[in-house]
Structures are given as C-alpha cells and as structure tokens.
Amino acid sequence: METRKVYKIATLGSHSALQILKGAKDEGFKTICVTIPDRVSLYSRFSFIDKIVVIEKYTDFPKVEGQLIKDNAIIIPHGSFVAYLGVENNKKMKVPYYGNKKVLDWESDRKMQRDWLIQSGIPVPRRFKKGEKIDRPIIVKSYGAAGGNGYFFAKNQKDFDRRIKSFKPKDFIVQEYVIGVPLYIHYFYSPISKKLEILSIDKRYESNVDSLGRIPSQNQQGLGIEPSFVVVGNSPLALRESLLAEAFEMGERVVAKSKELISGGLWGPFCLETIITPEQKFSIIEISCRIVAGTNLFINGSPYAALYWDKEVSTGRRIAMEIKDAIKKNKLGKILN
Numbered sequence: 001m002e003t004r005k006v007y008k009i010a011t012l013g014s015h016s017a018l019q020i021l022k023g024a025k026d027e028g029f030k031t032i033c034v035t036i037p038d039r040v041s042l043y044s045r046f047s048f049i050d051k052i053v054v055i056e057k058y059t060d061f062p063k064v065e066g067q068l069i070k071d072n073a074i075i076i077p078h079g080s081f082v083a084y085l086g087v088e089n090n091k092k093m094k095v096p097y098y099g100n101k102k103v104l105d106w107e108s109d110r111k112m113q114r115d116w117l118i119q120s121g122i123p124v125p126r127r128f129k130k131g132e133k134i135d136r137p138i139i140v141k142s143y144g145a146a147g148g149n150g151y152f153f154a155k156n157q158k159d160f161d162r163r164i165k166s167f168k169p170k171d172f173i174v175q176e177y178v179i180g181v182p183l184y185i186h187y188f189y190s191p192i193s194k195k196l197e198i199l200s201i202d203k204r205y206e207s208n209v210d211s212l213g214r215i216p217s218q219n220q221q222g223l224g225i226e227p228s229f230v231v232v233g234n235s236p237l238a239l240r241e242s243l244l245a246e247a248f249e250m251g252e253r254v255v256a257k258s259k260e261l262i263s264g265g266l267w268g269p270f271c272l273e274t275i276i277t278p279e280q281k282f283s284i285i286e287i288s289c290r291i292v293a294g295t296n297l298f299i300n301g302s303p304y305a306a307l308y309w310d311k312e313v314s315t316g317r318r319i320a321m322e323i324k325d326a327i328k329k330n331k332l333g334k335i336l337n
C-alpha cells in the first residue's frame with residue numbers, strides 16, 4: 001500500500017515509546033523517536049526505530065514540530081506528553097496528533113472527570129467535601145501528584161484531623177478508601193469500526209502498601225508504618241470471567257457518554273483504573289484517556305488481544321493498525337487532530 005510508506009509514526013522517547021514504535025514498525029510504518037541526549041543510547045539499540053531526533057529537554061518538543069510535519073509524521077501521545085508539555089501545549093501541537101484533544105480538558109479537571117464518570121453510570125468512590133463528617137477510611141490525594149506520591153491514608157475523622165495538620169499541599173481531595181484489588185483495564189475504541197476492545201489488564205505493585213501483608217499485624221504494632229502508594233511496577237492479571245461483561249459495559253458507557261459531552265467523543269486507547277471489592281463490585285478511581293504504562297507488559301500481545309487478532313497485538317500496535325485502516329478507508333481525519 002503506497003500511502004503507508006508516506007506516513008511515519010512518531011512519539012516522544014519515554015513512557016511507552018518502545019511499544020508504540022515497535023507496533024508501528026510491525027504494521028509497516030517508518031518510525032521516529034524524539035528524545036533527550038541521555039536516552040539516545042537506549043533508543044538506538046532497537047532496529048524498529050528508523051530515526052532519532054534529539055532535543056535538549058522534553059519541553060523543547062515544539063522546536064522540532066516543523067521537521068516532523070515535513071516528515072509526514074503522526075504523533076502518538078502517551079503519559080509523558082501531558083506530564084512534560086502540559087495540556088495547553090498538547091492542544092497547540094500542529095503535527096497531526098492521534099486522539100481527540102478536546103478530551104484533555106475533561107480528563108485533566110478532577111471535577112469534570114468525575115461528572116463524566118458519574119453521568120456514564122460508573123461507580124466512583126464517595127468523595128467528602130470540606131467540613132463533611134468522615135465516617136470511614138479515606139485517602140487524601142493532592143492535585144498533580146504522580147503515581148501515588150503525595151497521598152495519605154486515614155482510618156477515621158480523628159486520624160484525618162491529626163494528619164492533615166502536617167500535610168503541605170493546599171489543593172487536595174478526600175476520597176473513601178476502597179479496600180480491594182487495584183485493577184487497570186486497558187481499552188481501545190475504534191470510531192471506524194465503532195467497536196470497543198479490552199486489550200489487556202494489569203495490576204500495579206505499590207510500595208509499601210502491597211508489601212504490608214508480608215509482616216503480620218502483631219509484628220507491625222508499634223512500628224508506626226504508614227501506607228504509601230508509590231508505583232514501582234505492574235504485573236499482568238486475568239480477570240475473573242464473570243466480571244468481564246461488566247468491564248466491557250463500563251467502557252462502552254464511558255465512550256457513549258463522551259460522544260454526548262465532548263465534540264467527537266473519546267477514541268483510541270484509554271484505561272479505567274478500578275478497585276474491586278470482596279463483593280466483586282468495581283469502584284473507578286480514575287480514567288486515563290491514552291495509552292498507559294501498564295500496557296508495556298503486553299508488547300507481544302495479551303490473552304485478551306488474542307481473542308480478536310491472530311497476531312501479537314499490543315496497544316501500540318493496535319494504534320498503528322487503526323491508522324493503517326483509516327489510511328486505507330480515507331478516514332484519517334476521523335482519528336487525528
């Protein structure tokens with residue numbers, strides 16, 4: 001197919017770049033990695049990366065936009081795009097960008113995000129407003145915290161009152177602490193086929209909360225250990241089949257509601273960050289509207305992706321498949337911004 005040779009897939013060298021670029025190459029695209037000097041030695045190890053563009057720091061990305069446009073590049077955003085460039089610079093980007101930029105406003109505002117989930121009929125943890133009586137264990141989350149840094153747990157009102165005095169961030173939310181298994185569902189929605197797929201699922205491993213159970217509670221007494229939620233890695237997880245139907249339906253409801261709330265709606269990869277209680281109820285703590293790092297476990301496919309495709313399909317590769325399909329059907333305008 002001629003057109004496939006014309007478009008190149010580009011991303012920022014960080015986060016899930018290896019997965020995205022490997023997937024693009026597997027689908028026949030030329031690939032470009034834009035990265036910082038320290039990372040050149042990493043990305044030059046891999047033959048599926050055709051070109052490395054070096055910038056001094058990630059925030060210099062706009063400086064190479066002209067070059068990327070000349071190269072006919074399509075940008076695939078991942079977690080580092082918002083983290084390093086911010087929402088506004090993502091919106092200003094002139095290189096064709098995979099995904100709906102309008103979703104960024106809904107995702108980055110905690111209140112709008114919560115409204116979207118609630119209106120989609122998605123169960124979310126109870127939120128305590130300022131001054132409202134706390135009647136259960138809670139987690140305090142500061143705004144802009146990354147990967148569970150800047151959070152604390154309190155078992156009741158008294159505990160909260162004591163800890164909040166020494167908590168520095170001024171912007172935070174107080175949310176019911178849901179006791180259960182944190183599970184991250186990686187979805188992919190195609191506006192071309194109008195189908196939603198679950199491509200993979202992971203569970204996070206967080207320090208120290210996931211290791212507290214290794215020390216029996218009688219031995220912990222007096223140690224004053226505080227749970228913390230710093231992500232150190234991810235492991236794959238196959239969900240009980242009985243919970244899968246609900247997982248699909250939740251994803252479909254979020255997509256359907258997005259079409260009402262946001263012009264064009266949500267498409268491409270997204271993730272519902274859930275906690276499953278012993279009663280087997282989902283509670284959704286966050287939605288990420290792009291490829292998430294947990295998908296890196298599945299560069300060579302997953303048990304779920306195998307249900308749709310007879311080849312090894314990662315989220316990165318699925319994006320490239322979608323772009324290829326859009327080129328073939330002359331629908332690129334439907335998936336790029």
Ligand code: ATP
Nearest residue numbers: 125139145146147148175176177178182229285286
């Ligand atoms: P990221 O943006 O990387 O997803 P984050 O900083 O937004 O991370 P969260 O996903 O909000 O962080 O939460 C980090 C961790 O804190 C979760 O993985 C989970 O272990 C714990 N956590 C957050 N909210 C709750 C909750 N309501 N109940 C129980 N645990 C929670």
